[in-house]
Amino acid sequence: MLSVEGLEAGYGRARVLFGVSLEVPPGRLVCVMGRxxxxxxxxxxxxxxxxPATGGRVTFEGRDVTRLRPDQRxxxxxxxVxxxxxxxxxxxVMDNLLVTLEASAHRDQAAVEEALEVFPRLKPLLKRPAGFLSGGQQQQLAxxxxxxxxxKLLILDEPTEGIQPSIILEIEEAVERLHATGLAILLVEQYLDLALRLADAFLILDAGRVVRSGAARDLQDEEVHRLLSV
Ligand SMILES: Nc1ncnc2c1ncn2[C@@H]1O[C@H](COP(=O)(O)OP(=O)(O)OP(=O)(O)O)[C@@H](O)[C@H]1O
Known part of the structure; x- marks a missing residue:
């Protein structure tokens, strides 16, 4: 579904990614880890x-999207997220959802209801300005x-970072449910136990390179612990 080949990128002259390759097959949850x-x-x-990628290629459902704008993707x-x-x-909260609906390809109002079913805690908060929500509620809204x-693919960057423990569980359950519905997910997650519970496969980055990848069960290897410990 998502295929990344030899991706290179950075900020100005500082190169950060050095030929990163990864695959997210349909319906799979792949976890990106690293210090x-x-x-x-x-x-x-x-x-x-x-x-912008300075080298390499990003393919989504067989289509080269490397030069497309984020909104096109x-x-x-x-x-x-x-x-x-x-x-x-x-x-x-409601207007946050409606603005996104306007920008979506389908513009089907039912999608707002569907999203709220995944995060029912947001339902009583629909009229509240998003800035007044707690960190965990804002993450759910995002x-x-x-x-x-x-x-078709959900890309999540550390959804549990800085979130209070009770809400972490809700976010984890939501990710699990979405995965169970067949959604493909690319997740950045620092915590090994969470990755172990959620992922089908993982890869570990170190200094902009993939240094290890495998099936979720391999996350218990000692070398994985070493690569993730500070
Ligand atoms: N906007 C930026 N301008 C310049 N350098 C940046 C910028 N954003 C990140 N970097 C640098 O790029 C490198 C990779 O940062 P990045 O945020 O991708 O790492 P990360 O693995 O996501 O870390 P974290 O878990 O702390 O978010 C770091 O050395 C960082 O200092």
């Missing part, structure tokens, strides 16, 4: 076109917004 600053967010931003079915649960702080576009 702080190894290039996980840079990878996702480049896969989405927020950051969204319309093709790539949903992205960046780190830091970005929402429109002044807009109500994920609900991505779902409104009815993605």
């Amino acid at each position: 702080n600053g190894v290039g996980k967010t840079t990878l996702l931003n480049t896969v989405m076109g927020v950051l 969204v319309r093709l079915g790539m949903g992205y 960046p780190q830091g649960h970005e929402t429109f702080a002044q807009l109500s 994920m609900a917004r991505a779902l409104v576009t009815r993605p």
Whole structure:
């Protein structure tokens, strides 16, 4: 479904990704792991076109999307929830969802209801400005917004980062449910236990390169622990 080959990217002269390749097959959850600053967010931003690739290729459902704008990728079915649960702080929860609906390829109002079914906690908050939500609620809203576009692939950057434990569980369950419905997911996650529970496959980045990849069961290997420990 998503195929990344030899991806290179960086900031100005500072190169961050050095030939990263990965595959997300249909319906699979692939977890990207690695210590702080190894290039996980840079990878996702480049896969989405927020950051231009300086080399390599991104293919989605057989189509080369490497030069497409992020909004064009969204319309093709790539949903992205960046780190830091970005929402429109002044807009109500409902308007946050409706703005995304307007920008979606289908514009089917039912998609808003569907997204709220995944995050029912948002239902009593629909009129509240997003800026007044807790961090966990904002993360749920950011994920609900991505779902409104009815993605075929959902790309999540550390959805549990900085979130209170009770909400982490809800977010984890939502990811699990979405995965169970057959949605393909590319997830950046630092916590090994969470990755073990959710992932089908994983890869570990170190200094902008894939240094290890495998099936979820291999996450218990000692070498994996070593690559992730600080
Ligand atoms: N906007 C930017 N301008 C310049 N350098 C950046 C920028 N964003 C990230 N970097 C650098 O690129 C490298 C990779 O950062 P990136 O955020 O992709 O890592 P990460 O693995 O996602 O880390 P974290 O888990 O801390 O988010 C780091 O050295 C970082 O300092």
